[in-house]
Amino acid sequence: MIVDLNSRYGLNPAHSEVVDACKIIEPCDTLDMGCSNGRNAVHLGQLGFNITAIDTNPSAIDILKSIIIEENIDNIKAQVYDINNASLGEDYGFISCTVTLMFIDPARVDAVINDMHKRTLAGGYNLIVCAMNTEEHPCPVRFPFTLKAGQLREAYEGWEMIKYNEDVGTMHNGAKLQFATILARKPD
Ligand SMILES: C[S@@+](CC[C@H](N)C(=O)[O-])C[C@H]1O[C@@H](n2cnc3c(N)ncnc32)[C@H](O)[C@@H]1O
Structure with a gap:
């Protein structure tokens, strides 16, 4: 039987868009x-993906590293990295960036997305989920x-x-928050 490592380590389930x-x-x-303490990386790892998980927060990376050691996981690498650098060193078949882009320096976002494009293998995928601010739905979070x-x-x-949508969700306090979600495949 496969043990659900997210549950074992008190991690939330993977983001629904990652699961999909x-x-x-x-x-x-x-x-x-922007892997945080690894809810998506651990899920992907259990499905057989070979993951590099990066985050600027060393404490989050330490938590993920301790899970990797405890479980003898050989398909997840966890590294402290500042996404603002926009200088990824390897190519990937899948780059996932869920609820992280909104924490990036606005002046670096184009460079970050261009670098994601460059580092995606032909036929590979990018997934981004990011908050929006529109006239209809001003973002209630700064x-x-x-x-x-x-x-x-x-x-x-x-x-x-x-997949592409700009859906509006409701936060716990009732405020409306609009997110853009994209899953796109790079041409062969
Ligand atoms: C809301 S959490 C999302 C975590 C995860 N992607 C998920 O779906 O649960 C945002 C994460 O982005 C990380 N982050 C923020 N700015 C970053 C940066 N410049 N470089 C790398 N990670 C960053 C934060 O430390 C945090 O772990």
């Missing part, structure tokens, strides 16, 4: 950008960066759009 993406993406070299309507779709012009 794994239904169509075959296990491959994968980058988890994130450093928020997307405008259509901005993420434009950034992926020329890629195959597997």
Whole structure:
């Protein structure tokens, strides 16, 4: 029986968009950008993906490293890395960046997305989930960066759009928060 490591280590279940993406993406070299303490990386690892998990927060990376050691996991590497550098050193079949882009320096977002494009193998996938700020739904949280309507779709012009939406959700306090979600495939 496969033990659910997310439950064993008190991690939340993987982001629903990561779970959905794994239904169509075959296990491959994968980058988890802004991995926190690893809820998505651990889930992906159990599915056989080979993951590099990066976050700027050393405490979060230490927690993930302790899980890796405890469970003898050989397909997750956890590293402290500042996404603002936009200088990834390897190529990946899948790059996942869920609820992280809004913490990036707004002046670096284009460079970060361009670097993700560059580091995605032909036929590989990018998943981004990021908060938006639009006239209809002003963002109630003061994130450093928020997307405008259509901005993420434009950034992926020329890629195959597997999924794109700009859905509005409701926070625990009732406030409305709009997110853009993209799953796109780089041309072969
Ligand atoms: C809301 S959490 C999302 C975690 C995870 N992606 C998920 O879906 O649960 C955002 C994460 O982004 C990380 N982060 C923020 N700015 C970053 C940066 N410049 N470079 C790398 N990670 C960053 C934070 O430390 C935090 O762990």
